[in-house]
Amino acid sequence: SQRKVTREGNEFKVYVHEPANDGRANKAVCKLLAEYFKVAKSKVNIIKGQTSRNKVIEITKD
Structure with missing residues (x-):
């Protein structure tokens, strides 16, 4: 399998x-x-779920 991002x-x-x-x-x-x-x-920061499969991630702009 490959590395990928999908949106749902x-x-x-x-x-x-x-x-x-x-x-x-x-x-x-x-x-x-x-x-x-x-x-x-x-700019990519894991807010919640460091040790979980499900995570909340914040992506900030400039």
Whole structure:
């Protein structure tokens, strides 16, 4: 399977290969969302769900 972002209504599903240990999957999710929304990685922040499959993520502009 590939890394990808899909949209379902107001929710996005993000698929990554990285394991959940040491925050590697979260970093991969943030990086992929930054690419998807064409913003810097520093603009993507996990607000809720650091250790959950379901997350609330904030993406800020400038």
